[in-house]
Amino acid sequence: MLLLKRLYRRMNRLSHRLMLLFIVVTLVPMVSLGIANAVATARLINAEISSRQNEAMQLIAEKVEHLVGDAELHLHEAGLTWFKLELSSRDMSVFLETLASHIPAYATMWITDATGQEVVRLEDGDAVAAEFLQNRSEEESFFLAARGERYFSTVRVIDDEPRLTIALPLMVDGELVGTVAGQMSLLQSWNVVRSAVFGSNGYAMLVDRRGNLIVHRDDQIMASRPNMAIIPPVSAVAAGQNQAWTTIYQSPIGGEVLGSATLINGPDWILVLERSVSDAFSAVWDSTLRLGLAMLLALAVAILMSLFFARQITNPIIRLRNAANRIRYGELSLYIPDHNPTEIGELAHAFNSMTASLNERIREVNDKNQALMAATLKAEEASRLKDEFLAVMSHELRTPLHAIIGYTGIVLMDDNLDQQQVDMLERSEANSQRLLTLINDLLDISRLDAGKMRLLPAEIAIRRLAQQWYDQMQVLATDKGLTFELQIDDSVPELILSDENALTKIMTNLLSNAIKFTAKGRVDLSISRERDRIKFVVQDTGIGIPAAMHEVVFDRFRQVDSSTTRAYGGTGLGLAIVRSMCEAMQGSITLNSIPDQGSTFTVVLPVHLEILNNQDATSHG
Amino acid sequence: MAERTIPQDILKGFRVLVVDDEPDAARVCQLLLLRYSAEVRVAEDGAAGLQAAREYQPDFLLSDISMPEMSGYQLIMEMRKDRLLASIPAIAITAHAMPGNREKAIAAGFDDYLTKPLRPRIFIHDLLAFLRRFPHLAERFGSLD
Numbered sequence: 001m002l003l004l005k006r007l008y009r010r011m012n013r014l015s016h017r018l019m020l021l022f023i024v025v026t027l028v029p030m031v032s033l034g035i036a037n038a039v040a041t042a043r044l045i046n047a048e049i050s051s052r053q054n055e056a057m058q059l060i061a062e063k064v065e066h067l068v069g070d071a072e073l074h075l076h077e078a079g080l081t082w083f084k085l086e087l088s089s090r091d092m093s094v095f096l097e098t099l100a101s102h103i104p105a106y107a108t109m110w111i112t113d114a115t116g117q118e119v120v121r122l123e124d125g126d127a128v129a130a131e132f133l134q135n136r137s138e139e140e141s142f143f144l145a146a147r148g149e150r151y152f153s154t155v156r157v158i159d160d161e162p163r164l165t166i167a168l169p170l171m172v173d174g175e176l177v178g179t180v181a182g183q184m185s186l187l188q189s190w191n192v193v194r195s196a197v198f199g200s201n202g203y204a205m206l207v208d209r210r211g212n213l214i215v216h217r218d219d220q221i222m223a224s225r226p227n228m229a230i231i232p233p234v235s236a237v238a239a240g241q242n243q244a245w246t247t248i249y250q251s252p253i254g255g256e257v258l259g260s261a262t263l264i265n266g267p268d269w270i271l272v273l274e275r276s277v278s279d280a281f282s283a284v285w286d287s288t289l290r291l292g293l294a295m296l297l298a299l300a301v302a303i304l305m306s307l308f309f310a311r312q313i314t315n316p317i318i319r320l321r322n323a324a325n326r327i328r329y330g331e332l333s334l335y336i337p338d339h340n341p342t343e344i345g346e347l348a349h350a351f352n353s354m355t356a357s358l359n360e361r362i363r364e365v366n367d368k369n370q371a372l373m374a375a376t377l378k379a380e381e382a383s384r385l386k387d388e389f390l391a392v393m394s395h396e397l398r399t400p401l402h403a404i405i406g407y408t409g410i411v412l413m414d415d416n417l418d419q420q421q422v423d424m425l426e427r428s429e430a431n432s433q434r435l436l437t438l439i440n441d442l443l444d445i446s447r448l449d450a451g452k453m454r455l456l457p458a459e460i461a462i463r464r465l466a467q468q469w470y471d472q473m474q475v476l477a478t479d480k481g482l483t484f485e486l487q488i489d490d491s492v493p494e495l496i497l498s499d500e501n502a503l504t505k506i507m508t509n510l511l512s513n514a515i516k517f518t519a520k521g522r523v524d525l526s527i528s529r530e531r532d533r534i535k536f537v538v539q540d541t542g543i544g545i546p547a548a549m550h551e552v553v554f555d556r557f558r559q560v561d562s563s564t565t566r567a568y569g570g571t572g573l574g575l576a577i578v579r580s581m582c583e584a585m586q587g588s589i590t591l592n593s594i595p596d597q598g599s600t601f602t603v604v605l606p607v608h609l610e611i612l613n614n615q616d617a618t619s620h621g
Numbered sequence: 622m623a624e625r626t627i628p629q630d631i632l633k634g635f636r637v638l639v640v641d642d643e644p645d646a647a648r649v650c651q652l653l654l655l656r657y658s659a660e661v662r663v664a665e666d667g668a669a670g671l672q673a674a675r676e677y678q679p680d681f682l683l684s685d686i687s688m689p690e691m692s693g694y695q696l697i698m699e700m701r702k703d704r705l706l707a708s709i710p711a712i713a714i715t716a717h718a719m720p721g722n723r724e725k726a727i728a729a730g731f732d733d734y735l736t737k738p739l740r741p742r743i744f745i746h747d748l749l750a751f752l753r754r755f756p757h758l759a760e761r762f763g764s765l766d
Contacts, residue, residue: 391719395687398716399643402738406649409741413656429740436738443718454720 022306079180233261667691
């Protein structure tokens with residue numbers, strides 16, 4: 001069972017598994033029925049064979065018993081008649097002669113009186129003269145008969161004739177009057193035994209109670225004097241189980257045989273019938289062989305049929321699998337025949353529906369992809385056009401501005417101008433500068449919006465850079481009479497990783513704003529470290545920003561009120577750009593301010609200190 | 622202010638080639654340089670500029686980038702191929718202010734890059750600082766230097 005299970009598991013073809021199942025399902029009942037049938041048949045045949053052999057044996061036994069019994073009866077009658085009729089010697093001899101001719105079995109016969117003295121004796125049919133009569137009182141035959149028992153001698157061969165001496169008591173009115181005995185010829189009985197034929201090689205024999213072979217048709221076997229006492233039927237019968245006995249055993253004379261034995265009453269012979277097993281059971285073998293052949297044939301048919309049926313079931317599945325593979329490799333227009341009325345057909349139909357909806361989906365996706373691609377191309381084209389437009393606009397605005405600023409600047413270098421002219425030219429220059437700032441701010445905003453602000457973080461010596469900012473702004477602060485101080489905390493590392501241009505833009509923007517909106521007092525730039533970030537604080541004592549405006553100042557084109565635009569200049573884009581840049585750098589900007597007291601802008605930026613510190617550590621190590 | 626300390630004759634004897642298709646731009650440069658006593662030759666595009674450079678052998682070159690016929694890039698590349706012109710210091714002066722323009726100009730062979738508009742007072746400062754990078758020019762500065 002386990003083996004079958006393992007075999008089943010190892011089969012990776014449905015058709016093979018089905019075949020195995022089919023064979024098991026067909027063969028198991030068939031084989032068990034066949035075996036049961038064979039066993040039953042064999043038993044029946046065995047019983048039949050035994051019974052027939054038994055019958056044959058009984059028949060032979062009866063014949064022999066009959067022959068011996070008849071002879072015994074005749075002997076007894078002759079003896080009794082002798083005493084009852086009290087015949088004269090002459091009459092007697094006539095009687096005996098008549099008797100002898102009637103019972104030819106007895107070549108020799110004698111009658112004794114109650115003392116054992118012969119009263120008459122016949123030898124070869126002739127009466128013996130009175131002076132030759134013997135006294136038999138010492139003989140076993142007389143001894144037993146006188147006691148009222150029947151006497152049977154062992155078989156003796158006299159004149160080439162097997163003879164059995166029988167002695168019987170003669171009773172008249174319950175009183176022993178004498179005995180009668182005769183030597184019975186066994187030729188006739190022997191013939192019965194010798195000529196018994198059954199099966200193709202069955203034979204009969206007689207043995208005595210001690211197992212000595214008495215008669216067998218084969219003289220050679222007779223001459224070898226085998227002892228048959230050991231064979232089971234003989235020993236059983238000899239032990240007194242006086243019944244038909246049939247069994248299989250190893251016979252000393254016939255190999256493996258089916259043998260039977262029964263007792264022949266009177267002479268107490270045991271009749272044995274033996275027949276070789278192969279002969280006895282050839283019918284059983286034949287039927288078993290036929291059954292085996294039939295089963296082999298059935299197996300072959302079962303295999304063929306299971307193959308056929310398994311194919312019937314698996315072929316559509318295999319076709320489906322192949323179709324599924326073809327669909328997998330893109331043959332989406334494949335139609336699978338689905339007229340099979342079973343679940344296979346339903347499966348094929350489901351496959352077809354699936355491919356159809358798959359096709360539909362793919363078409364939809366393709367359509368969407370194309371639309372998307374077109375939209376993307378359009379958007380890219382629009383973006384490219386915008387970039388191009390901005391570049392051209394920038395270039396085209398700068399070119400005339402260059403001329404204006406250039407000419408103005410050169411005229412301003414003239415030492416012969418009066419103060420009013422200088423003022424006007426300087427205002428012209430300042431306005432040109434404002435226009436330039438606006439152009440730059442618009443470009444920055446546009447780039448920030450498109451996410452195209454390219455940040456190139458690099459190692460920055462932050463103290464040197466801060467000093468540059470300071471130097472640049474110091475001039476403006478001094479011009480307005482403000483105190484401007486730079487303070488860098490010791491915790492700030494020498495190198496940070498950031499985009500220098502963006503950082504500079506943020507800080508100069510905040511610092512110029514602080515200076516711009518502070519009339520008196522001070523502006524401070526302090527830089528410190530806050531864990532892995534750097535904090536830049538720009539603090540002023542300027543006009544400040546009302547709380548309500550703290551968010552608004554970071555909006556585009558917004559200043560605290562529109563009048564400041566005129567009073568302080570500026571585009572209103574500065575803080576919007578600063579905040580966008582801080583965000584682009586993954587940092588933040590916050591504002592603290594009290595009107596008329598001042599403002600504090602705090603920028604916190606990640607500057608990847610850990611990378612630099614690790615490099616430091618390794619380079620120092 | 623700082624520019625007042627720059628002597629008028631600081632560029633005396635310097636021969637400068639200015640290449641710009643925009644007459645006003647060229648004129649502004651020319652006026653500024655003349656103010657500091659330099660000799661100035663103006664060419665209105667790259668091809669003319671290349672020819673002028675060969676004839677004139679300037680001490681340094683100020684060139685626009687976007688020009689008809691031959692751009693500033695082509696001009697500087699041609700010059701850098703010419704043994705006689707290869708070492709002339711050159712500054713690109715352009716209204717192209719997009720990121721990447723500077724790198725492109727330097728890669729083409731310019732020594733520096735300035736974005737229009739230029740404020741003359743700052744420009745002359747930057748120009749002198751640039752020329753100081755070339756000792757053979759710096760030693761020819763007039764007056765104080």
